[in-house]
Amino acid sequence: MDTVKNAYWFAPYNLENPSARYRGWHVSQHLSIHYGLKVHFVVPQRNITGLLQFFNVYFLAILDQRNSSRIVIQKVCSNRWYARMLRVLVALRSEDCHYDLDDAEYLRHPPGNLQYFLRKCGFVTVGSPGLADYCRHFNGNTHLITSPLREHGFRKKKRSQRLHLGWVGDWGAGHPEAEAYSR
Structure with a gap:
């Protein structure tokens, strides 16, 4: 197999998301x-510039069928247009696709798209x-692959009243499936 030279990375959210x-x-x-990898990094956006960037990278990923390219789909599991396009x-390129997941998304989304990406x-x-057991x-x-930690110098100004011993990527946010995990 050739050395990977191109990666088409489809992120789930903008860069404010951890x-x-x-x-x-x-x-x-x-x-x-x-490693000299050329990475085409896309975050979903609803403005014209973001849509043009998405479609540009999307069609590059479809057309670049050499062994030297890979596609990374990170944590996308909704049923909206972005997930359907992916x-x-x-x-078209299942063997070249890598799916990355770091939260229990199956608790807050219908599992259909998530399971599709996991299977394919x-x-x-x-x-x-x-998550490894589930997937x-x-x-x-x-x-x-645990999430990397970077020294960022951030210190909380005030200690939280509630101690969180586990994390499924959700504060509860009104989702009944996740509410039990935020108590």
């Missing part, structure tokens, strides 16, 4: 700087042993 930053942007920049991409992508990475039911090529 998953998009720590498991996406920082990793893609590291691969670019230290399903088509996975159908050639490679899956997850952020916790519990291995759908894809045996699932690997644990």
Whole structure:
């Protein structure tokens, strides 16, 4: 197999989201700087510039069918246009697709798209042993890669009243499935 030269990275949210930053942007920049990988990084946007960027990278990913390119789909599991377009991409290039997940998205979204990506992508990475157990039911090529930690110098001004011992990527936000995890 050829050395990977191009990556088409489809993030779930903008870079204010920790998953998009720590498991996406920082990793893609590291691969670019230290390994010479050309990374086309896309975050979903609803403005004309963002849509044009998405379609440009999307069609590049479809057309670049050499062994030297890979597609990373990070944590996308909704049933909106972005996820539906990425399903088509996975159908065309499943073995070249890598799916990354670091939160228990199956608790807050209908599992259809998530399970589709898990079944069809050639490679899956997850952020916790519990997610690895869940994902291995759908894809045996699932690997644990914990989220990288960066020193950022941030200190809380006030200690939280509530102690969180576990995290599923949700503060509850009115979702009954996740509410039990935020008590």
